[in-house]
Amino acid sequence: MTDEKQETLIITGNEASAWGARRSKAHVVTAFPITPQTTVMETISEFVDSGKMQCNFVKVESEHSVMAGMVGASMTGARCFTATSGQGLLYMAEMVHWVSGSRLPVVTTIASRGIAPPWNIWVDYSDILSMRDSGWIIQFASTHQEIFDSILMSYKLAEDPRVMLPVFIAYGGFSQSHTSKPVVIPSQKAVDDYLPPVPDDGWPHLVLNPEKPIVHGNLLMPQQEYMEFRYKMHETIHGAKPIIKEVIADFHEKFGRNYHGLIESYRCDDAKYILVTVGALGEQVKDAVDTLRSEGKKVGSIKIRYFRPFPKEDLVEILGSKNLEGIVVVDRSIAYGSPTGGHISSEFSNILSELPSSLTYLPAVWGLGGRDVTVGDQESVFNDLINLHEENEIKETSNSYINGTLWVNLKVR
Amino acid sequence: MNKSKKQDLKKEDLPSFEDYRDLPHIPVSIGVKGSMGNTGEWRTFRPVINLSACNKCGFCYIYCPEGTIKFDKETGPMVDYIYCKGCGVCARECPKDAITMRRETEQVCENDEDD
Numbered sequence A: 001m002t003d004e005k006q007e008t009l010i011i012t013g014n015e016a017s018a019w020g021a022r023r024s025k026a027h028v029v030t031a032f033p034i035t036p037q038t039t040v041m042e043t044i045s046e047f048v049d050s051g052k053m054q055c056n057f058v059k060v061e062s063e064h065s066v067m068a069g070m071v072g073a074s075m076t077g078a079r080c081f082t083a084t085s086g087q088g089l090l091y092m093a094e095m096v097h098w099v100s101g102s103r104l105p106v107v108t109t110i111a112s113r114g115i116a117p118p119w120n121i122w123v124d125y126s127d128i129l130s131m132r133d134s135g136w137i138i139q140f141a142s143t144h145q146e147i148f149d150s151i152l153m154s155y156k157l158a159e160d161p162r163v164m165l166p167v168f169i170a171y172g173g174f175s176q177s178h179t180s181k182p183v184v185i186p187s188q189k190a191v192d193d194y195l196p197p198v199p200d201d202g203w204p205h206l207v208l209n210p211e212k213p214i215v216h217g218n219l220l221m222p223q224q225e226y227m228e229f230r231y232k233m234h235e236t237i238h239g240a241k242p243i244i245k246e247v248i249a250d251f252h253e254k255f256g257r258n259y260h261g262l263i264e265s266y267r268c269d270d271a272k273y274i275l276v277t278v279g280a281l282g283e284q285v286k287d288a289v290d291t292l293r294s295e296g297k298k299v300g301s302i303k304i305r306y307f308r309p310f311p312k313e314d315l316v317e318i319l320g321s322k323n324l325e326g327i328v329v330v331d332r333s334i335a336y337g338s339p340t341g342g343h344i345s346s347e348f349s350n351i352l353s354e355l356p357s358s359l360t361y362l363p364a365v366w367g368l369g370g371r372d373v374t375v376g377d378q379e380s381v382f383n384d385l386i387n388l389h390e391e392n393e394i395k396e397t398s399n400s401y402i403n404g405t406l407w408v409n410l411k412v413r
Numbered sequence B: 001m002n003k004s005k006k007q008d009l010k011k012e013d014l015p016s017f018e019d020y021r022d023l024p025h026i027p028v029s030i031g032v033k034g035s036m037g038n039t040g041e042w043r044t045f046r047p048v049i050n051l052s053a054c055n056k057c058g059f060c061y062i063y064c065p066e067g068t069i070k071f072d073k074e075t076g077p078m079v080d081y082i083y084c085k086g087c088g089v090c091a092r093e094c095p096k097d098a099i100t101m102r103r104e105t106e107q108v109c110e111n112d113e114d115d
Helices: A013-023 A038-049 A063-075 A086-091 A093-101 A144-158 A188-194 A226-255 A281-294 A312-319 A343-347 A375-391 B059-063 B089-093
Strands: A007-012 A028-031 A056-059 A080-084 A107-112 A137-140 A167-172 A180-185 A214-216 A263-266 A273-278 A299-304 A306-308 A326-331 A360-365 A400-402 A405-407 B028-030 B045-049 B069-072 B076-079 B099-103
Touching (some): A007 A013, A013 A038, A013 A180, A028 A038, A028 A063, A038 A056, A038 A080, A063 A080, A063 A086, A080 A086, A107 A144, A137 A144, A144 A180, A144 A188, A144 A226, A188 A226, A263 A281, A263 A312, A273 A281, A273 A343, A273 A375, A281 A299, A281 A375, A299 A312, A326 A375, A343 A360, A360 A375, B089 B099
Parallel strands (some): A028 A056, A080 A107, A137 A167, A273 A299, A360 A405
Antiparallel strands (some): A263 A299, A400 A405, B045 B099
C-alpha cells in the first residue's frame, strides 16, 4: 500500500478508522486501550512506528487523560484524533464536555459496546447515546467504508468556522470493528485536496500561544453569560444541519460516494410501514424490506445517520407521507425509565406531534449487548407493526410487547 | 479583608454583552492580574505569617497555588489578601510553622504581620 494511488484494502472497521486518522493527517493521537476499540490505536501506532504517519502518538494512563490530552492539543490548533468504547467513553465523560464547551474540532470514533455490569463488549449503542447531551455532533457509520469516509467529512465539518464542534462517529463493536470488508482508501493527495490543512495561526476563537497567555474555561457568575454560551452551542449544533449536507455533497462530488444526508431512506416513497433505526442494522434491514416487498407488503426503512443534531425536519418530510400507516423506531440501546425504553424512540415524541394522529407508532428495542438480530427478526418487527396497526394487537410473535414497547426476542416464558 | 484596598479591575472595564450573537465561541481572559475578580472574598481562613519565626526559606511562595505570596529575601514573604483564597497550603508547607490560619472574623493579635 502506497500513499500515491488509490487502493482497495480488505480491512476491519477499526483499521478503517485508523486509516481515516492517517489520511486526515491527524497531528496528535492520544491512546488508551479498551476493547473493542484497541486495534484502532494498535494500527495507528504501527503507522507511526513505521514512519507512514507523522503524528504525536501519546500514550496516557486513562481515558480521562485521553480526552484531556485532546483538549490541550487541540487548543494549539492541532488536528486531533482518538477512539474509545463503552466504559472508556464513560470514564472520559467529563473531558468530553470540556472539548465541546471549548469548541474544539476533535474527531473521535466509538466502537460501541454494552455497558457493565454485567460485563459486555459487544455492539450496543448505550455508550455513545449516554453522550447525547454533550454538545458533540453524533454520527453513526453503518459500513466500513462509511467509517473511513466519515472521518474525512467530520474534520471538514468540525473545523468549519461556522461549527467548531467535535464529532463522534459510532459503529458496532465486533460486528463492525473486528470484521473485514473492502474499503477504498483514496490517495493522500486526493484527501489533501479535499481536506485542507488546519489554519497556521490556530482556530479562530482560541489558540494557545506562550507569547500571549490567556485564561480559558473561566468562571461565569449566574448573571454573566453562561446561559448565552450554552444557547449558542445549541443553536450552532442545529445550524450544522445544512453544513453537514454541504459537506456530504462536496464529498460525493470529489469521491463519488453518496451519504445522502442526515438520514438515508430506502423504498419509502409509497411505503405504508417504515422502520427507523441506526447503524449497520439499518443497512441489513434493506434485505428485510426487499423480502417483504416481494411478498407484496409496502414497507420501507430509514437509517438515522446523525443523532445530534437530530434530523427532525428530514424525518417529518418522509414520515408525513399520506400513504404512511405505521412507524416502528428501533433502538440498539437502552434508556432506563424513558417513555419507551430506547433513546431514539423516546426522541420521536417530538416528531409524532407533527404527524397524522391516525399513525400507529411502535417503539422497539433489539440486539442489546451484541445479541444477534437476523433479517428474519427484522421482518418479524415489520409484521408486528402491521399486526398492531390492522388488529390493534400483536399476535404470534417471538417478540414481547410490553407497556407499548416491542422487545425483540426478549426471553419471556 | 482590607476593604480600603483598591480593586484592580472595575466592573465598567469589563466587556458586557447585550446579545448572545455578539459573544465569541468561548469566554477567554487575557492574562492580567485579578482576571477572576477579587478572589480574596472567597476566603474563610486567612494565613497570618509570624515573621519572627520565619527563616525566609520561600516555601510558602513556591507552594502558593495562586501566586498570591510575594517574597523578598530581605523582608520575607507577604500575602496579597486581595487574591489569597485562604486554601492553607502555605501554612501546611511552612517548615517553621510560622504561618497560622485564622478565621476571618478573628482579631489578629499585634505581633502578627498585617497586610
